[in-house]
Amino acid sequence: VEYKNLPPPFDPYQMDPKRDPELLVQAAKPFNAECPLSQLAKQEYLTPNEKFFVRNHLPVPTGDIVDPKKYVLEIIPGEDQEPVKLTLADLQDEKRFKRKKVSAIVQCSGNRREDQNSVAQVEGLTWYTGAISNAEWEGVALKDVLDYVGVPRDLGINSELEGEDEQLHLQMEGLDRPKVGEWRDTKGFYGASIPLAWAQDPRRDVILTFKMNGEPLPADHGAPVRCLVPGVAGARSVKWLNKLIVASEESQSHWQQNDYKAFNNSTTWETADFSSLPAIQDMPVNSAISWPSPKSLVQLTPDGCVEMKGWAWSGGGRGIARVDVSADGHTWTEAELKRPEGQSLTRTWAWTLWTAKLPVPADLQKPGKALNLIVKAVDAQYNVQPESIESVWNIRGVLCNGWHR
Amino acid sequence: VEYKNLPPPFDPYQMDPKRDPELLVQAAKPFNAECPLSQLAKQEYLTPNEKFFVRNHLPVPTGDIVDPKKYVLEIIPGEDQEPVKLTLADLQDEKRFKRKKVSAIVQCSGNRREDQNSVAQVEGLTWYTGAISNAEWEGVALKDVLDYVGVPRDLGINSELEGEDEQLHLQMEGLDRPKVGEWRDTKGFYGASIPLAWAQDPRRDVILTFKMNGEPLPADHGAPVRCLVPGVAGARSVKWLNKLIVASEESQSHWQQNDYKAFNNSTTWETADFSSLPAIQDMPVNSAISWPSPKSLVQLTPDGCVEMKGWAWSGGGRGIARVDVSADGHTWTEAELKRPEGQSLTRTWAWTLWTAKLPVPADLQKPGKALNLIVKAVDAQYNVQPESIESVWNIRGVLCNGWHR
Numbered sequence: 001v002e003y004k005n006l007p008p009p010f011d012p013y014q015m016d017p018k019r020d021p022e023l024l025v026q027a028a029k030p031f032n033a034e035c036p037l038s039q040l041a042k043q044e045y046l047t048p049n050e051k052f053f054v055r056n057h058l059p060v061p062t063g064d065i066v067d068p069k070k071y072v073l074e075i076i077p078g079e080d081q082e083p084v085k086l087t088l089a090d091l092q093d094e095k096r097f098k099r100k101k102v103s104a105i106v107q108c109s110g111n112r113r114e115d116q117n118s119v120a121q122v123e124g125l126t127w128y129t130g131a132i133s134n135a136e137w138e139g140v141a142l143k144d145v146l147d148y149v150g151v152p153r154d155l156g157i158n159s160e161l162e163g164e165d166e167q168l169h170l171q172m173e174g175l176d177r178p179k180v181g182e183w184r185d186t187k188g189f190y191g192a193s194i195p196l197a198w199a200q201d202p203r204r205d206v207i208l209t210f211k212m213n214g215e216p217l218p219a220d221h222g223a224p225v226r227c228l229v230p231g232v233a234g235a236r237s238v239k240w241l242n243k244l245i246v247a248s249e250e251s252q253s254h255w256q257q258n259d260y261k262a263f264n265n266s267t268t269w270e271t272a273d274f275s276s277l278p279a280i281q282d283m284p285v286n287s288a289i290s291w292p293s294p295k296s297l298v299q300l301t302p303d304g305c306v307e308m309k310g311w312a313w314s315g316g317g318r319g320i321a322r323v324d325v326s327a328d329g330h331t332w333t334e335a336e337l338k339r340p341e342g343q344s345l346t347r348t349w350a351w352t353l354w355t356a357k358l359p360v361p362a363d364l365q366k367p368g369k370a371l372n373l374i375v376k377a378v379d380a381q382y383n384v385q386p387e388s389i390e391s392v393w394n395i396r397g398v399l400c401n402g403w404h405r
Numbered sequence: 406v407e408y409k410n411l412p413p414p415f416d417p418y419q420m421d422p423k424r425d426p427e428l429l430v431q432a433a434k435p436f437n438a439e440c441p442l443s444q445l446a447k448q449e450y451l452t453p454n455e456k457f458f459v460r461n462h463l464p465v466p467t468g469d470i471v472d473p474k475k476y477v478l479e480i481i482p483g484e485d486q487e488p489v490k491l492t493l494a495d496l497q498d499e500k501r502f503k504r505k506k507v508s509a510i511v512q513c514s515g516n517r518r519e520d521q522n523s524v525a526q527v528e529g530l531t532w533y534t535g536a537i538s539n540a541e542w543e544g545v546a547l548k549d550v551l552d553y554v555g556v557p558r559d560l561g562i563n564s565e566l567e568g569e570d571e572q573l574h575l576q577m578e579g580l581d582r583p584k585v586g587e588w589r590d591t592k593g594f595y596g597a598s599i600p601l602a603w604a605q606d607p608r609r610d611v612i613l614t615f616k617m618n619g620e621p622l623p624a625d626h627g628a629p630v631r632c633l634v635p636g637v638a639g640a641r642s643v644k645w646l647n648k649l650i651v652a653s654e655e656s657q658s659h660w661q662q663n664d665y666k667a668f669n670n671s672t673t674w675e676t677a678d679f680s681s682l683p684a685i686q687d688m689p690v691n692s693a694i695s696w697p698s699p700k701s702l703v704q705l706t707p708d709g710c711v712e713m714k715g716w717a718w719s720g721g722g723r724g725i726a727r728v729d730v731s732a733d734g735h736t737w738t739e740a741e742l743k744r745p746e747g748q749s750l751t752r753t754w755a756w757t758l759w760t761a762k763l764p765v766p767a768d769l770q771k772p773g774k775a776l777n778l779i780v781k782a783v784d785a786q787y788n789v790q791p792e793s794i795e796s797v798w799n800i801r802g803v804l805c806n807g808w809h810r
């Protein structure tokens with residue numbers, strides 16, 4: 001379907017897939033919806049596909065280009081090199097590529113943006129805590145595919161020289177395309193990039209995925225093939241993958257260059273220099289309370305405690321060292337952690353679900369008293385969440401990881 | 406010298422080397438001293454050897470064991486395997502091992518502990534901001550040495566399985582030994598470990614170093630050979646290196662198991678369970694003001710600004726994305742950064758020196774008014790420093806990275 005040849009009243013979103021009515025919709029076109037809080041409160045390790053949060057930047061592509069029988073992935077293994085083309089059948093040929101499963105979070109850089117709006121209005125979807133979900137992704141190791149098409153290993157992961165890594169990038173292009181004349185300053189397809197060294201690193205576990213929780217990848221999550229980059233902002237896990245390009249510069253897309261970056265809270269749209277900051281990749285530690293839900297009535301335990309549960313996660317493969325909960329912001333009780341099975345603290349991609357039993361101060365153990373429940377997490381590198389939202393507030397409303405209340 | 410055979414009045418520290426009188430001594434025996442604030446304020450990228458902070462846990466070893474002509478490094482490449490012995494001449498044989506230089510910070514996990522004491526007394530040396538320095542280390546890549554002695558690469562860096570990494574560790578033992586009957590709960594040599602995967606990772610740049618800023622490694626910094634682990638707590642860069650052991654468990658030393666870990670601020674020595682937390686390895690983002698010095702008189706610029714300078718650093722190879730300074734804790738001015746040359750943002754080991762010109766609010770531009778200058782840094786993963794010291798206070802006084810004032 002070539003949208004640009006269609007007359008103006010045509011709605012490029014009309015062929016978007018049907019969605020679960022329980023998803024908490026933040027925008028209809030492009031479709032963006034949270035994992036419902038009721039799902040998060042269940043503390044299921046794997047989020048069911050239909051409840052998995054959806055972050056689309058553009059209409060879901062349709063037609064031959066995403067037909068599993070006709071799909072073609074193009075890989076350009078280096079500058080001035082011929083593209084190598086792989087079909088879905090090629091990728092799924094187990095004689096060529098070993099299958100690989102990874103349980104991993106996908107989280108939007110804007111998750112918890114609503115908390116920033118409570119300080120001052122920012123630009124972006126007003127996500128609460130549900131722009132995050134966890135699934136088991138199946139596919140093939142990206143590094144194996146890069147080996148197969150002849151990308152030399154010593155360019156990235158085995159580079160000996162300090163500084164050499166950042167000179168090479170793996171650019172990704174999606175099949176999703178803009179609505180003509182509407183999307184701000186980009187004319188091309190959706191695009192992003194990661195350092196080539198990460199794409200080639202066996203311990204980064206980057207995969208080209210075509211199965212999600214044991215089912216074929218759904219349309220909203222990038223069918224037929226998504227490049228799943230664990231530990232990194234969701235925006236770099238490019239859906240409906242069209243091209244992979246080994247290049248000496250980052251993706252020049254709007255989303256890589258001029259969108260997902262976090263300024264300090266005194267920087268305005270007028271003073272912001274996007275070229276001065278790195279693109280968000282590995283994400284900082286974050287956590288949220290999934291139960292009790294905000295402003296709900298809680299039942300104390302006979303010994304005067306409130307039971308809490310939620311999630312914690314950090315980027316770059318760092319597991320969660322500690323989760324602390326509090327009713328006053330000064331004294332803390334450690335939560336019990338359910339760390340992802342089979343993922344070490346230096347290679348954790350899935351979330352750590354936590355439960356806690358927090359003693360409530362005697363003067364608050366009365367009907368009608370409000371509890372100010374707080375959670376903060378610490379990752380395996382002992383990165384912490386900052387106390388206030390104000391201190392991490394930024395014009396783009398990204399990376400909101402102040403203590404969650 | 407076998408201390409244990411010497412009579413009780415013998416002082417094992419009497420043979421410690423002579424030190425620069427400008428070092429800010431925090432403890433004489435074992436010797437622990439900060440890089441002087443005057444040196445930090447100079448903003449020299451490389452700290453001169455004699456001004457480099459010293460963190461010793463035990464007496465400096467002396468005699469044949471550290472004699473460059475007689476020194477022997479023992480490497481046990483796997484369980485139940487024979488040790489391989491390498492002399493300093495072997496390590497320095499450029500036909501066998503390619504030389505490698507790395508500019509890297511060493512920072513004590515307890516740096517800035519004094520700030521925690523201002524909340525409540527903690528255990529440990531009362532470091533101000535100077536338990537950090539930066540040098541150019543020359544030596545050989547640890548991964549090359551591990552290759553040479555036959556440690557299989559697929560054990561660590563190339564491991565395909567999630568979770569496999571943490572099953573193997575590189576244990577290090579120092580030649581420094583305890584004062585008999587004095588050191589708390591360890592009887593052995595100084596010891597530490599890192600994941601084997603990091604030891605083998607070319608992008609981690611771990612080296613066995615024998616030169617510091619172009620000079621032979623000084624006695625206080627581990628002569629003749631130190632294992633320098635960039636991006637990681639100084640305690641894991643074992644000085645006076647005696648043994649390297651590939652093992653299925655971490656070092657069981659006091660310092661790996663029961664010392665360098667950070668609890669929440671409500672955990673006491675009575676409730677602390679050291680086995681529940683990971684050993685500090687990659688360190689969280691931190692920064693400090695080196696100029697103006699605390700409580701000094703400052704001269705404002707003609708346009709009503711105060712000039713500030715300092716350092717910022719983060720562990721795990723993450724460069725510094727942003728440094729913000731403030732006089733009120735609410736509005737922030739971006740500092741100018743001098744990022745380490747030749748080190749990319751995903752492979753930065755040296756510090757980022759910063760300077761800033763901070764506008765002073767009109768009502769504070771008067772003689773006698775106190776300025777509350779603040780700095781906070783953000784690393785390339787957008788990890789931030791928390792506002793308060795209270796929120797990161799812990800019984801051991803480690804990892805103090807609240808905003809520096």
Ligand SMILES: [Mo]
Pocket residue numbers: 055107108109110234235
């Ligand atoms: Mo996102």
Ligand SMILES: [Mo]
Pocket residue numbers: 460512513514515639640
């Ligand atoms: Mo340390």
